[in-house]
Amino acid sequence: MSYKKFETEAIRTQLERTEFLEHSSPLYLTSSFVFEDAEDMRASFSEEKQRNIYSRFTNPNTSEFVEKICKMEGAESGYAFATGMAAVFSTFAALLDSGDHIVSARSVFGSTHALFTKFLPKWQISTSYFNVNEPDTIESLITPKTKILFAETPTNPAVDIIDLDLLGSIAKKHNLILVIDNCFATPYLQQPIKHGAHLVIHSATKLIDGQGRVLGGVTVGQADLVREIYLFSRNTGPAMSPFNAWVLSKSLETLSVRVDKHCENALKVAEFLETHPKVSWVKYPFLKSHPQYEVAKKQMKLGGNIVAFEVKGGIEAGRQFLNSIKMCSLSANLGDTRTIVTHPASTTHSKLSEEDRLEVSITDGLVRVSVGLEHVDDVIADLKQALEN
Numbered sequence: 542m543s544y545k546k547f548e549t550e551a552i553r554t555q556l557e558r559t560e561f562l563e564h565s566s567p568l569y570l571t572s573s574f575v576f577e578d579a580e581d582m583r584a585s586f587s588e589e590k591q592r593n594i595y596s597r598f599t600n601p602n603t604s605e606f607v608e609k610i611c612k613m614e615g616a617e618s619g620y621a622f623a624t625g626m627a628a629v630f631s632t633f634a635a636l637l638d639s640g641d642h643i644v645s646a647r648s649v650f651g652s653t654h655a656l657f658t659k660f661l662p663k664w665q666i667s668t669s670y671f672n673v674n675e676p677d678t679i680e681s682l683i684t685p686k687t688k689i690l691f692a693e694t695p696t697n698p699a700v701d702i703i704d705l706d707l708l709g710s711i712a713k714k715h716n717l718i719l720v721i722d723n724c725f726a727t728p729y730l731q732q733p734i735k736h737g738a739h740l741v742i743h744s745a746t747k748l749i750d751g752q753g754r755v756l757g758g759v760t761v762g763q764a765d766l767v768r769e770i771y772l773f774s775r776n777t778g779p780a781m782s783p784f785n786a787w788v789l790s791k792s793l794e795t796l797s798v799r800v801d802k803h804c805e806n807a808l809k810v811a812e813f814l815e816t817h818p819k820v821s822w823v824k825y826p827f828l829k830s831h832p833q834y835e836v837a838k839k840q841m842k843l844g845g846n847i848v849a850f851e852v853k854g855g856i857e858a859g860r861q862f863l864n865s866i867k868m869c870s871l872s873a874n875l876g877d878t879r880t881i882v883t884h885p886a887s888t889t890h891s892k893l894s895e896e897d898r899l900e901v902s903i904t905d906g907l908v909r910v911s912v913g914l915e916h917v918d919d920v921i922a923d924l925k926q927a928l929e930n
């Protein structure tokens with residue numbers, strides 16, 4: 542059955558009980574499923590019968606996870622992947638042909654950028670980029686070969702916001718498939734399908750797991766598009782493991798309370814940083830000073846858990862800040878219970894020229910904080926002592 546409220550769907554969408562009447566869904570660690578007879582096998586393979594055949598296609602645990610995400614995003618169907626990048630790659634590979642063209646925001650996750658620049662061109666698939674702060678240039682990039690419009694919002698690591706209603710209307714006008722990577726917001730804060738997206742991708746590794754344990758990805762959306770992605774994936778093998786699906790299904794039960802607290806802490810961290818003399822600016826979607834504050838308020842329930850700020854003193858000051866951190870983690874993940882601090886200019890984006898970094902809003906002193914669930918006073922105390930060191 543269907544419930545009206547997000548939190549209830551996240552908790553009460555579950556597998557049918559077995560004869561043991563278990564309360565929580567069991568874990569189905571099985572690679573395949575048995576057929577009763579030759580006729581059952583024929584009907585299953587011809588898809589006259591909807592049932593599990595092999596865990597690369599479907600498994601009860603991955604189906605439960607996908608069903609929950611579909612209800613939370615308002616999507617028709619979906620498919621779960623081993624990682625967020627498997628979801629991104631399989632979505633593009635399944636839907637695009639040689640010669641097709643993508644229009645994408647310039648600020649996208651690093652590996653997605655590598656997919657667009659290094660790998661998709663092998664199949665003559667090209668990409669044009671728009672600056673997230675110049676959305677009126679998007680339409681000028683569209684060609685007769687453009688098939689997909691792609692964006693992430695909020696962006697990584699600069700926390701810019703892109704207007705989803707605007708993307709939805711452009712996609713509709715030009716008959717493009719709008720694909721949104723909704724990883725930073727989670728379905729709790731933002732549901733792109735309501736704004737006209739055809740497909741929504743998540744790295745479940747981040748806030749959906751939220752506890753830094755497992756990798757996962759998922760694509761949900763319009764049924765005919767998901768069908769293409771499913772057929773591609775069941776034959777090429779990027780499926781999520783049943784174990785990870787079981788962990789992630791449990792994680793979704795607490796998504797709303799965790800994300801509420803993440804956002805409450807992140808807003809307090811952002812407000813603290815705004816008053817600190819060693820910080821030249823702070824960017825957080827729900828701070829009034831954010832350039833797209835009004836858009837953020839319109840499309841997001843809360844501001845998310847990522848705060849970006851600029852330490853005065855450039856690259857050296859950023860590096861020094863990172864070295865002075867005592868409690869927060871220096872780690873490549875985000876959306877964990879543990880607060881994570883990164884300095885892109887000296888680490889993840891150090892190979893880019895200053896000019897290329899600025900194209901994606903990565904200034905020399907930019908620090909990204911993924912605010913966790915520790916007591917916010919301890920997080921603020923750590924950032925404060927590191928700024929003053």
Ligand SMILES: *Cc1c(COP(=O)(O)O)cnc(C)c1O
Pocket residue numbers: 624625626627629650693697722724725744745746747756757758
């Ligand atoms: C982490 C991330 C991904 C990739 O997810 P993995 O699970 O690490 O493969 C894709 N998009 C965004 C926005 C991310 O933050």
